[in-house]
Amino acid sequence: MYAGIDIGGTFIKAVITNSEGKMFANGKTRTPETSDGINDAVIGLLKGLTERLDSRVSALRAIGIGAAGAIDGKKGVIITSPNIQAWHNYPLARIIEKKTGVRVFLENDATAAIIGEWWIGHGKKFRNWVMLTLGTGIGGGAIIDNRVYKGQSGSSVEVGHLTIDYRGKKCRCGNTGCLEQYASATALVDLTKSMLRGKNNSSLMARIKEEPLTARMIYEETVKGDALARKALEEISFYLGIGIAGLVNIFNPEAVVIGGGLSKAHRFIFPIVKKVVEERALPGLKDNVKYLATKNEDKTPAMGAAKVGIDSSEL
């Protein structure tokens, strides 16, 4: 038995699986705001899931964790993370190892997501394909010749930081005009807020009186037919299309898969993305690309993290 944990900006998701990808249990909880809170939440999830299987945490053979940010996988250290300020040279793997007595392996969350998709999702059908995870930021990954591309230092395909407007919006990474400033869930919320200013004909107006605006809320109101919500979702899909056209021109992939919270909105996103790629990418490279959304956002990235644990513990 192995555990996989996907620590996102909003939820922590966990699975228990065997080495063949048979999932025995899964669960999730809201992401606490402090690093100690996150550690406790991870342990709590692992205890709950193993108990449900009449087992215990120490019976796990390895734990894999996917987390947003710059990761030193060899050392098990989070160098920096956009979501959690306290994660600065933070030895997350060692800390969870001490609390559980189980070996822990750490990976970038977008890399864990594509490993999950490659292992138990759409990836079985293709040899060369790319994935974008649409969440607080935009992560990415590429499978080349049926293997995860890692680059020289273990990080790659940071598509969220492709420049789409070199004089554009300032990004927290230091660059200007990064794709994730235009097409992430965060960008969708910011854009919608600015569109709502001075308006009162959107169903979102009533909802934001009760709780803060979220990307999920914008998606839900789009489904219900709210025109402003849909317009916002379609505008960020346009920018996403520009980034994906870039990936298509670079990788000439068999498929583009989207994951992350926003991927639920794929039926509104993909028609715009396909139109932009058709208009902007090169003939020959754009012609046979399949566009797919991850099948199970609640499980696949955590399963990918588990796969990192499985493969790393066998080395």
Next chain:
Amino acid sequence: MYAGIDIGGTFIKAVITNSEGKMFANGKTRTPETSDGINDAVIGLLKGLTERLDSRVSALRAIGIGAAGAIDGKKGVIITSPNIQAWHNYPLARIIEKKTGVRVFLENDATAAIIGEWWIGHGKKFRNWVMLTLGTGIGGGAIIDNRVYKGQSGSSVEVGHLTIDYRGKKCRCGNTGCLEQYASATALVDLTKSMLRGKNNSSLMARIKEEPLTARMIYEETVKGDALARKALEEISFYLGIGIAGLVNIFNPEAVVIGGGLSKAHRFIFPIVKKVVEERALPGLKDNVKYLATKNEDKTPAMGAAKVGIDSSEL
């Protein structure tokens, strides 16, 4: 004995080599404006070089040709080419085969350039690296795990068509804001022309009275200390840096190699590119990148084309 031909917008370059990369002869000629003219020039080069070696064209085991544009390598057809209008679904390989009696294999010129660099240039030192060819347009290629990345249909890493400004300059590919509209030799000439308007303090003024402005001329005057020429070269290097920062964020490569005519100006280009990548690419991905110019622009791309012929004729 094998031949390699590199058909560029300005010159056609040819080499004769053995299968181990030992070059016996090389030569070049100006690129004619018609497809028939190009065919005759290719045959002329092959005759001249083989005669110099006391041999003949029909003694060649294979001919590899690199040409700009969308190439169907399997059929030996140029689908479209930016440089030669008449090359539209043009069966160049079959035509040269008929004229020579030797098997001919066709490849995109940027792909041929990176194959040459991988075979006899800087590529021996790295496993994961990228190349940009700076000429009339900007081509590109990636070596991943010591193999040329080809994508699903044989074309990839079209870095010249990465969008750096989604509302920017119109590109002949249909997209707006493509890197090659800002950082190719063509872009350098256009930028310099606009900077020269109304000026009379540049040494380029005297030269353009005698012949049309070229990128080579701008490079030569930069070397001689002309401030305007240098300013233009540095401005396109800034845009090139934005594109290379994107490649660094995607590939996390060990090295970035530049080829093509403009690569001669590497000592003016790279300081700006390095500064832009340092400012704009992500920590961890940009940290250990080497920047190199191709060693022999007159031979390496043609040698890469020869290697395509060598490998394809062995299949």
